[in-house]
Amino acid sequence: MYKNLRGRSGVVLAAAAVAQFVFALDMSVVNVALPAIRNALGFAPLDLSWIVHVYALTFGGLLLLGGRACDLYGHRRLFVGGLVVFGLCSLVGGLAQAPWQLIAARAGQGLGAAAAAPAALGMLTTTFPEGPRRVRALGVWSAVNAAGGALGVLAGGLLTEYAGWRWVMLVNLPIVAAALALVLAGVPAGAQPDRRERLDVLGAVLATGGVGLLVFGVVRTDARGWGSLATVATLAAAAAILAAFTFAESRAPAPLLRLGLLRSRWVAGANVLVFLAAAGQFTAFYFVSLYMQQVLGMGAAATGAAFLPFSVSLVAGTIIATRVTTARTPRAALVPGALLAAVGLAWLAFISPGGGFLTDVLGPCLITGVGVGLVLAPVAAAATTGVASREAGMASGLFNSSRQLGGCVGLAALATIAALRTGTATDPASLNDGYALGLAVTAGLFVLAAVVAIGVLPRRQAALPDPPQPAAPTKNQLEGTPS
Numbered sequence: 001m002y003k004n005l006r007g008r009s010g011v012v013l014a015a016a017a018v019a020q021f022v023f024a025l026d027m028s029v030v031n032v033a034l035p036a037i038r039n040a041l042g043f044a045p046l047d048l049s050w051i052v053h054v055y056a057l058t059f060g061g062l063l064l065l066g067g068r069a070c071d072l073y074g075h076r077r078l079f080v081g082g083l084v085v086f087g088l089c090s091l092v093g094g095l096a097q098a099p100w101q102l103i104a105a106r107a108g109q110g111l112g113a114a115a116a117a118p119a120a121l122g123m124l125t126t127t128f129p130e131g132p133r134r135v136r137a138l139g140v141w142s143a144v145n146a147a148g149g150a151l152g153v154l155a156g157g158l159l160t161e162y163a164g165w166r167w168v169m170l171v172n173l174p175i176v177a178a179a180l181a182l183v184l185a186g187v188p189a190g191a192q193p194d195r196r197e198r199l200d201v202l203g204a205v206l207a208t209g210g211v212g213l214l215v216f217g218v219v220r221t222d223a224r225g226w227g228s229l230a231t232v233a234t235l236a237a238a239a240a241i242l243a244a245f246t247f248a249e250s251r252a253p254a255p256l257l258r259l260g261l262l263r264s265r266w267v268a269g270a271n272v273l274v275f276l277a278a279a280g281q282f283t284a285f286y287f288v289s290l291y292m293q294q295v296l297g298m299g300a301a302a303t304g305a306a307f308l309p310f311s312v313s314l315v316a317g318t319i320i321a322t323r324v325t326t327a328r329t330p331r332a333a334l335v336p337g338a339l340l341a342a343v344g345l346a347w348l349a350f351i352s353p354g355g356g357f358l359t360d361v362l363g364p365c366l367i368t369g370v371g372v373g374l375v376l377a378p379v380a381a382a383a384t385t386g387v388a389s390r391e392a393g394m395a396s397g398l399f400n401s402s403r404q405l406g407g408c409v410g411l412a413a414l415a416t417i418a419a420l421r422t423g424t425a426t427d428p429a430s431l432n433d434g435y436a437l438g439l440a441v442t443a444g445l446f447v448l449a450a451v452v453a454i455g456v457l458p459r460r461q462a463a464l465p466d467p468p469q470p471a472a473p474t475k476n477q478l479e480g481t482p483s
Helices: 006-028 034-041 050-073 075-094 098-129 132-162 171-188 199-221 228-251 259-263 265-295 300-306 310-326 330-348 357-383 389-422 428-455 476-481
Strands: none
Touching: 006 050, 006 075, 006 098, 006 132, 006 171, 006 199, 006 330, 034 050, 034 389, 050 075, 050 098, 050 199, 050 389, 075 098, 075 171, 075 330, 075 389, 098 132, 098 389, 132 300, 132 310, 171 330, 199 228, 199 389, 259 265, 265 300, 265 330, 265 357, 265 389, 265 428, 300 310, 310 330, 310 357, 310 428, 330 357, 330 428, 357 428
């Protein structure tokens, strides 16, 4: 689709990276601002968490649909449309006067991100041929994505403290404008996508419903609990719908997710690995942030600034991973990266109420950052290894869904584990025990990720078999009459 982009591949990379930065930023930028938002708009305590949850719900639930739509209607078109929706909803959220307005705006942001995020990764996959150029491009994309999540805490703290909570939404506008300017000025529309295939409506409904219910059931566990009837019923319904989705996709002529894609050890292994890594990374951010604020007594801005060393080490890890993967395979960086992240998180699990940032946080965060950086760039390359260009959106949507679900499910599950250890106590020592246990479990998740990299990912790269071509339309179909 993007064969004419040799001289403009840098513009594609810049546009994709800027867009992914703002999507990752919005996963964490509002967290620090929640108390200020509650006071300003009058949120009920149980409703406040939906500012975070509804973004994860719509983003995660619609990613597979967004990914397939990219293949059918064009990556650039979905990228631009998704960014416009995301930017408009950011403006609405920044001007919100009532709780429902902000929650609706966050849902709209998730919708826009679900269209544009797989389009961004799909543009990179189709622009950069498989090999060193793609690895380097995905390394930049992964570093910017991870930096967005880490810097979101810093931006949220600084904006809330010095500019007001509304700017955690309005700050998206110049970033979205930059991404739109890049793609509109420097990225041609490309060839018209093959319209012989139609969007798999049944698969779209089942995938969106199943993933949406799964995310909904998980994010409600903070109020309902994992053993409650409402949670069990919601998760059981999600499992049933996803089973129906699998059955439907095995028989669909143009499926939303071609199940044959999962026969590739690269694709299947990378998606399991990114699920585990995202669960560990997002949860570690959460626990370390709470430890610094609720145990060490650091302010919002200071807590955000404390994540800068992690961001720097993560970028360093990504640079190393790009060089290793270019010379060898993604597996060569994924295994040591996952193990190094596990070591850093295991060290973090020794946090104490009498500790401090320099003694308990800085050292392990630097190690963890390098390890996570070694994982993030190669896992994106692994997830698209051997994938045909006309299925780039499908593979990108699957990869983004796995990462989003990993972060959501991991955070909910480990927050429950930490809460069980803490009980009803709110003193710093009890909170510290819960956070330490949660961090120890995140270390275990990265050990599992290393096991997946060793046991599932191939030692050598091999292309996937070409996907089956859709049947050519008959004369009657072209004329719109029954065949």
